[in-house]
Amino acid sequence: GQQLNQSPQSMFIQEGEDVSMNCTSSSIFNTWLWYKQDPGEGPVLLIALYKAGELTSNGRLTAQFGITRKDSFLNISASIPSDVGIYFCAGGYSGGGADGLTFGKGTHLIIQP
Amino acid sequence: DAMVIQNPRYQVTQFGKPVTLSCSQTLNHNVMYWYQQKSSQAPKLLFHYYDKDFNNEADTPDNFQSRRPNTSFCFLDIRSPGLGDAAMYLCATSRDHRGHVFGPGTRLTVT
Numbered sequence: 001g002q003q004l005n006q007s008p009q010s011m012f013i014q015e016g017e018d019v020s021m022n023c024t025s026s027s028i029f030n031t032w033l034w035y036k037q038d039p040g041e042g043p044v045l046l047i048a049l050y051k052a053g054e055l056t057s058n059g060r061l062t063a064q065f066g067i068t069r070k071d072s073f074l075n076i077s078a079s080i081p082s083d084v085g086i087y088f089c090a091g092g093y094s095g096g097g098a099d100g101l102t103f104g105k106g107t108h109l110i111i112q113p
Numbered sequence: 114d115a116m117v118i119q120n121p122r123y124q125v126t127q128f129g130k131p132v133t134l135s136c137s138q139t140l141n142h143n144v145m146y147w148y149q150q151k152s153s154q155a156p157k158l159l160f161h162y163y164d165k166d167f168n169n170e171a172d173t174p175d176n177f178q179s180r181r182p183n184t185s186f187c188f189l190d191i192r193s194p195g196l197g198d199a200a201m202y203l204c205a206t207s208r209d210h211r212g213h214v215f216g217p218g219t220r221l222t223v224t
Contacts, residue, residue: 033213042117042203042215043156050211088155092210100146100205101213103155 006089006104013079014112021087021107022073029091032065032072033101037086046087047074076109084111115140117216119204125222126194134189134219136204144210145187147179148203150218156203162187191221199223 006023013019023032031050035043047058049065049072056063062075072091076083086108090101117138126132136145143164148156160169162181176198178190191198204216 031211035215040218040220042119042205042218045212045214048212090213092213100148100158100161100210101156103157105155 004089004091004102004104006107008107009105010108010110012110012112015079015081017079019076019079019083019109020073021089022071023089023091023104024071025091026070027091028069029093029102030069031092032063033090033092034061034063034072034074035088035090037088037106043088079109079111081111084109117204117206117214119216119219121219122217123220123222125224127224128196129193132191132194132221134191134202134221136187136189136216137185138206138214139185140206140214141184142206142208142214143184144207145181146205146207146213147187147189148205150201150203152200159189194221194223196223
């Protein structure tokens with residue numbers, strides 16, 4: 001089956017630092033999504049990417065859909081305490097088909113005061 | 114606000130006692146999914162409905178069933194819960210697999 005390799009597994013950073021995480025896949029996807037999940041809650045969509053090479057920003061967040069369609073990265077600039085949480089990448093197929101999303105194992109972001 | 118609603122947020126059931134989790138949506142999305150998320154793991158797709166068509170993942174146990182009586186509602190039935198079925202169950206919706214929106218989840222405890 002498809003596998004997503006998400007790295008790093010965890011990050012310990014200082015407030016104000018920039019953050020970068022990425023996902024790679026053994027298969028091609030035509031959708032890459034980035035979610036943030038807080039404890040006891042469902043994942044919240046941060047950025048959705050639907051085209052190879054697409055670079056999209058949402059406030060301090062920037063994500064790119066790799067040109068090979070097998071990878072994506074998420075950058076967070078000038079981190080703040082509320083950025084703490086688990087970030088998941090997810091690959092999928094839009095426009096019909098039989099599959100939902102395949103998730104990476106998550107990146108646990110911890111911000112040290 | 115348009116959203117995905119899951120009830121209850123917390124469910125406790127006994128080993129072997131059937132349990133039903135519910136999901137409703139006000140987004141008018143045509144696809145509804147059920148994911149299982151165990152502690153410190155990524156969500157794992159169980160099955161989904163694309164309109165009225167049911168799509169089961171190959172490794173989803175037979176113990177898990179789903180019903181979608183109309184566009185807005187979808188149910189997850191666990192016929193005989195085991196201790197290994199304790200998890201967060203996440204409902205999600207999308208329009209043709211674009212822009213998945215997740216509900217807040219139901220945390221299931223099996224005693």
